């Protein structure tokens with residue numbers, strides 16, 4: 001065998017698997033194959049000036065490369081079993097939390113020390129939410145910020161590069177079984193290994209589907225989350241974000257009894273484009289460094305949809321809605337809440353006369369032409385519900401960017417070791433459908449690394 005372990009994908013899942021496998025020198029030969037670039041080479045060409053919107057690079061620097069989709073994220077590591085994945089269903093709740101705390105300790109020893117850990121425990125805010133028909137989910141969240149998250153990744157890479165063989169710009173084309181191991185095929189050659197860990201995230205979802213089909217690994221369709229990103233003056237949410245930083249709040253709509261939830265809250269942050277397989281959607285992040293912060297806060301409002309019979313392509317449904325918004329707006333659309341509820345399009349004139357300035361250059365438009373009524377009604381109801389705990393949320397000038405879509409990978413059939421039906425073939429992180437977050441993906445990497453070490 002060329003390697004003891006080949007890891008496919010250098011996102012948080014792959015990085016923490018590599019870290020744990022080589023933390024102690026046991027002579028393990030570990031290689032990481034990554035489709036994207038090394039951290040310093042990752043540069044999105046959008047400069048807001050010459051290049052304003054996504055030009056569909058061959059390798060999206062936001063989604064791929066060392067650090068994976070999380071490299072330029074807000075670096076919020078949520079330590080909780082309440083959201084971010086279902087890792088606990090495989091390994092137990094206590095173990096899942098222990099591993100997330102362990103990941104946090106590695107982040108702290110690699111540049112994250114001094115960053116704040118927020119918690120919902122004993123928060124009076126929980127009661128206020130309940131009084132207003134909202135539910136605040138329990139979590140501790142470490143906010144590294146985009147800047148410190150980058151530093152942590154730099155430090156991890158510096159440490160790992162001497163222990164692990166990294167092959168960047170090397171997308172794995174196919175994977176097959178060999179005698180006692182696996183053959184990994186790339187454009188630059190073929191490599192064999194005894195154990196293989198696949199951690200290809202959302203950007204590798206299509207490839208994962210092919211691998212599962214070819215190797216006869218069962219999968220189940222997953223959900224898709226559709227909604228908008230809300231942006232408003234930071235001061236309106238400061239009583240919440242100062243105490244909790246990130247709050248996951250769930251609301252059950254009165255009309256359809258659908259659940260709408262807040263997601264990825266970025267106090268004093270910026271709204272950004274996200275490109276998944278050529279479809280431009282919206283996301284957000286914020287910096288730890290006060291100099292880089294804005295005076296706006298953004299967060300997503302999402303509704304989950306899960307299809308089964310006869311149509312079960314939940315991601316395809318989300319993709320179609322995102323494509324529609326891309327068709328109408330050439331990318332992301334922005335609309336003032338006041339225009340949305342008056343049933344009119346936001347145009348440049350209305351946008352420029354509003355009291356808030358968008359942090360993302362998006363095309364003013366009409367989200368009611370894009371989002372299904374049921375989803376849009378839920379979002380509007382949620383905005384009024386949030387207005388009761390953060391007055392001003394339902395102001396006319398509150399900005400809604402659309403669409404935000406959270407694609408989830410197919411859920412792969414795995415056992416309690418996160419191993420497929422083929423011995424020694426593990427699937428972890430967001431690509432496996434088990435996780436949807438930095439902390440869960442990283443924890444799944446540590447978990448399989450320990451399992452492999454035990455077995456070897």
Ligand SMILES: Cc1cc2nc3c(=O)[nH]c(=O)nc-3n(C[C@H](O)[C@H](O)[C@H](O)COP(=O)(O)OP(=O)(O)OC[C@H]3O[C@@H](n4cnc5c(N)ncnc54)[C@H](O)[C@@H]3O)c2cc1C
Pocket residue numbers: 008009010011012013014033034035036062063064065066067068069070071072073074075076077078084170171172173199200201202203204207264274283284285428429430431435436437438439441442
């Ligand atoms: C803008 C943004 C902000 C976010 N903010 C947060 C946040 O604050 N908190 C949070 O918890 N989560 C956040 N997320 C989600 C988080 O980034 C992911 O949950 C996490 O990165 C998943 O880790 P992963 O290792 O499973 O996959 P990824 O991070 O997606 O990494 C997978 C890697 O595999 C590579 N790859 C794919 N296919 C192949 C192939 N065939 N061969 C070789 N390599 C391949 C990709 O290039 C990629 O680098 C954010 C995501 C985005 C896009």
